[in-house]
């Protein structure tokens with residue numbers, strides 16, 4: 001039964017906490033830095049840290065029960081702003097010396113992930129961390145959390161804050177955007193997901209420009225719908241890739257109720273459990289540092305003062321996970337999650353598409369399924385653009401002599417291949433609409449010399465790749481199937497141990 005003091009000081013939150021493992025209780029005391037204008041100024045934030053930390057620590061220590069003593073001091077080693085980290089680090093070293101207890105150096109982003117796992121009592125969740133400076137998806141494999149996807153430029157929170165700064169709104173911008181988005185309508189903004197990675201700077205610039213032509217409520221609404229759909233897509237890909245059926249959230253942006261609703265809906269559709277911790281554990285706080293610090297202490301993962309320098313660029317995948325059994329990583333075949341349907345049918349569950357295997361008929365049916373969690377116009381646009389891109393790539397590969405599957409359109413039962421490559425698939429509806437002008441699902445008017453793009457067409461369009469077995473098995477091994485069944489058939493409630 002231990003008592004651990006946590007100290008957080010990576011950016012805006014001068015925070016201290018006391019975690020009691022006997023009671024499973026966490027006391028958190030935070031004093032927030034609020035910039036007078038603009039965003040966070042690192043030296044001003046460090047100055048705030050210097051003034052506020054002694055008081056919050058004193059308040060946290062006042063929660064130590066009579067007759068008990070603190071067992072360790074845990075602090076955020078990084079990532080974060082150098083001046084703030086150094087101040088909080090020095091404070092933590094001084095306190096551990098004064099109390100004569102061990103020092104524990106915690107990775108701040110892993111603390112976001114682990115406090116969610118602790119609160120939900122999950123075994124091996126995927127974690128989506130969405131804060132100001134950081135945006136990434138984590139999952140344990142071996143003795144490390146792996147970064148399965150991350151932003152290639154700014155964190156989603158910083159993108160939102162920069163957008164609101166453009167409007168002259170005070171920091172932080174996220175809650176203000178959430179409020180204004182309630183009355184908004186959708187306007188198209190750029191959606192950038194590349195594989196498992198995300199990019200927010202183009203979205204932020206387009207949102208700024210859109211305020212010249214659209215009501216700010218509409219831009220706020222669309223910014224959220226676009227950014228959060230991107231986050232949900234990458235998270236679903238991570239669930240699919242790992243075969244995990246648990247998701248936890250971390251970071252200040254995760255306080256957003258629209259983001260929580262989208263992810264909850266996505267998990268429910270997949271039969272995965274979802275947990276969004278209380279707001280006080282989502283934004284920066286020392287509670288999560290104390291909780292992970294206690295686990296590290298129990299594993300003997302302490303740090304000598306002379307080796308405890310802070311690490312402003314401390315990525316979560318650089319920290320060895322000492323406090324839990326290594327994940328052998330063999331419980332699933334990476335890349336393919338299969339689900340046994342009630343009728344005995346085996347189905348590959350991807351993130352954006354459902355693939356039905358029919359080896360006897362040498363066929364694979366691939367459907368780019370509609371996602372209810374995202375706005376219908378975002379959904380229609382993505383499925384249309386990606387289907388077109390896939391058709392073009394298949395055709396281009398065929399022109400270069402690469403064996404490609406023959407694409408059939410089921411409504412008319414016609415092979416769409418040609419000697420020059422695959423013709424894009426069309427449905428019977430589309431055939432009728434050829435050569436006409438129409439409105440696309442995204443609201444753009446287009447000349448349909450290619451094929452029609454009504455939502456009905458896209459819902460009913462099926463790609464059937466025939467001869468896949470002959471073509472693919474000749475060139476590469478048959479696709480692997482995981483035998484691991486989905487653990488949760490339906491979404492199940494989480495959070496049985498919320499502090």
Ligand code: ATP
Nearest residue numbers: 011131132133134157172173174252253256283284
């Ligand atoms: P980290 O060090 O973990 O990267 P941080 O210093 O960015 O964290 P957090 O408290 O995790 O701090 O996150 C702050 C961000 O969260 C800010 O960008 C803020 O605009 C955003 N935010 C706060 N509340 C909301 C909300 N309701 N909706 C969207 N964004 C929000």
